Amino acid sequence: MSAAENRVLMRSMGQNSIVQPLLTDLYQITMAYAYWKAGKHHGNAVFDVYFRKNPFNGEFTIFAGLEECLKFLETFRYSDSDIAYLKQILPACIEEQFYEYLASLTADEIKLYAVKEGTVVFPRVPMIRVEGPLIVAQLLETTLLNLVNFASLMTTNAARYRLAAGKLKLYEFGLRRAQGPDGGLSASKYSYVGGFDGSSNVLAGKLFNIPVKGTHAHAFITSFKCLEELNTSTLVPKQGGTTGDFLGNTLRWREKLSQLLNIVLSEVNNGELAAFVSFATAFPDGFMALVDTYDTVRSGLLNFCAVALALHDFGYRAIGIRLDSGDLAYQSQVARNYFNKIASEYSLPYFSELNIMASNDINEETILSLNEQGHCINSFGIGTHLVTCQKQPALGCVYKLVELDDEPRIKLSHDVAKVTIPGKKNVFRLYGHQFSLIDLLQRPDEVPPTNNQKVLCRHPFQESKRAYVIPSKVEDLLILFWSNGKICQKLPNLQEIRDNVHHNLSILRNDIKRSLNPTPYKVSVSDNLYHFLHDLWLDNAPIGELS
Ligand SMILES: Nc1ncnc2c1ncn2[C@@H]1O[C@H](COP(=O)(O)OP(=O)(O)OP(=O)(O)O)[C@@H](O)[C@H]1O
Numbered sequence: 001m002s003a004a005e006n007r008v009l010m011r012s013m014g015q016n017s018i019v020q021p022l023l024t025d026l027y028q029i030t031m032a033y034a035y036w037k038a039g040k041h042h043g044n045a046v047f048d049v050y051f052r053k054n055p056f057n058g059e060f061t062i063f064a065g066l067e068e069c070l071k072f073l074e075t076f077r078y079s080d081s082d083i084a085y086l087k088q089i090l091p092a093c094i095e096e097q098f099y100e101y102l103a104s105l106t107a108d109e110i111k112l113y114a115v116k117e118g119t120v121v122f123p124r125v126p127m128i129r130v131e132g133p134l135i136v137a138q139l140l141e142t143t144l145l146n147l148v149n150f151a152s153l154m155t156t157n158a159a160r161y162r163l164a165a166g167k168l169k170l171y172e173f174g175l176r177r178a179q180g181p182d183g184g185l186s187a188s189k190y191s192y193v194g195g196f197d198g199s200s201n202v203l204a205g206k207l208f209n210i211p212v213k214g215t216h217a218h219a220f221i222t223s224f225k226c227l228e229e230l231n232t233s234t235l236v237p238k239q240g241g242t243t244g245d246f247l248g249n250t251l252r253w254r255e256k257l258s259q260l261l262n263i264v265l266s267e268v269n270n271g272e273l274a275a276f277v278s279f280a281t282a283f284p285d286g287f288m289a290l291v292d293t294y295d296t297v298r299s300g301l302l303n304f305c306a307v308a309l310a311l312h313d314f315g316y317r318a319i320g321i322r323l324d325s326g327d328l329a330y331q332s333q334v335a336r337n338y339f340n341k342i343a344s345e346y347s348l349p350y351f352s353e354l355n356i357m358a359s360n361d362i363n364e365e366t367i368l369s370l371n372e373q374g375h376c377i378n379s380f381g382i383g384t385h386l387v388t389c390q391k392q393p394a395l396g397c398v399y400k401l402v403e404l405d406d407e408p409r410i411k412l413s414h415d416v417a418k419v420t421i422p423g424k425k426n427v428f429r430l431y432g433h434q435f436s437l438i439d440l441l442q443r444p445d446e447v448p449p450t451n452n453q454k455v456l457c458r459h460p461f462q463e464s465k466r467a468y469v470i471p472s473k474v475e476d477l478l479i480l481f482w483s484n485g486k487i488c489q490k491l492p493n494l495q496e497i498r499d500n501v502h503h504n505l506s507i508l509r510n511d512i513k514r515s516l517n518p519t520p521y522k523v524s525v526s527d528n529l530y531h532f533l534h535d536l537w538l539d540n541a542p543i544g545e546l547s
């Protein structure tokens, strides 16, 4: 499906249609009126979007949500019914001409600069810069933040799971526990962007071209009580030919295996076997069994292996198992041990490679702990912790006015971390030979840093913290994406954004990415910007009197 067809589908389903100008806080509209009354609405404003602290006790964040922001700008216009509704809820004193003016607004005079979607970003670095008429730029605040905050948080969360899991497969299984339908869809989309291999969410698969994957639930297993319930116990061999007795074959294997694996046959559950046989005859090429319903070691694994060997006799190969409770490390090792024994006993090397999927309340720490313990898991199915970002449910991106009509604006705070860096800024990423070294914010009229030229980088607030950097590569991070009412860059598809995430993580040092006590990445200002910031700070901070 083309991107345009997708968009039409999304709108017709009411998915993306909730992203519209009234998806905002009331105060944006009341401010708009007050700006208009004050004659400030045409002022040329510059707003920065940035956050102050990385999520998940980490030291990096992945920027995502840009395409959605640009699509919002494309459609930004108050409809007649929006205006009618605003007239109902706003005070009667609001002048009629204001509503006429509001109805005429578009994002055509806005310029939006942003870092590329999927880029790694750090505190205080503007991820988006919005320039244009104060009234429009202000009206965009809440919606843009809404589109960027969860997308970036989710992508960062997924990227952290990806770092923890290394090359193991990761599937997002969270729709049932997600924050409503839109949260669920966004979670599936941005999990994929952050490095997941697929999702169980079928609509996300359809809309975003994400691989969809799944096994079966305990309900399927518990729906069978005994072998007599099976209405199909035969199977046509993969190569064709006469239909054979699949159940009989499975039972013969089960008896043999019970001796090989030393499992007491009377303890093995027949309802579970019936379910496995049933699933295998429905999907002989895609047999993946949930083995923990009764007893993984004493029932599920034996039943699975018996069905897998019967499938082999019919020319098919089973895929593997899913573990959904108990000690996942231990059970995965028992399972692999069984698979290896069978592989060598019956000369079936692929049996050693059968997939072991683990699920059940898994989070980043569980994966790291499993890695430390040692395990034989190949893939994880992850829901709740991933999609709800349970460890940190919000990213604190803010939208701050930094310049109006070419004059810098500063927001002071007792908390230094909350002081804004005033004025329009350019952002450069300075690289060493392998990794990115530091980000440098400059005033727009400064000479940009260049390769192999020494540049002074200063901590924005601590005078003594300075360093000379000789970059071997310089990247100008902020790119103009929206100008003259149009998206003015070719936008990457989801796969390309995902590749960009992967690339961005590869240029970040491991100590910055590690889960426990990571090293902060340095974000600096030029000497010029340092003085500009501190002079303005002094100009705006009143001198107190002690008495
Ligand atoms: N080897 C392991 N190391 C660390 N954490 C693990 C390990 N194995 C499982 N876990 C985690 O421990 C928790 C076990 O949770 P819980 O006790 O609710 O499950 P359970 O009792 O095994 O499952 P159920 O109640 O469905 O039978 C899960 O969060 C799981 O991801």
Ligand SMILES: O=P(O)(O)OC[C@H]1O[C@H](OP(=O)(O)OP(=O)(O)O)[C@H](O)[C@@H]1O
Residues within 6 Å of the ligand: 173, 174, 176, 177, 217, 218, 324, 359, 360, 361, 362, 381, 382, 383, 384, 385
């Ligand atoms: O554990 P999560 O990371 O959220 O992953 C998804 C979970 O969803 C399913 O459980 P289900 O909804 O059947 O409930 P359960 O927790 O009782 O297994 C599945 O078996 C996983 O356990």
Ligand SMILES: O=C(O)c1cccnc1
Residues within 6 Å of the ligand: 173, 174, 200, 213, 214, 215, 216, 217, 322, 359, 381, 383
């Ligand atoms: O396909 C699965 O195994 C699955 C899907 C959603 C939630 N839990 C498991």
Ligand SMILES: [Mg+2]
Residues within 6 Å of the ligand: 324, 359, 360, 361
């Ligand atoms: Mg569960």
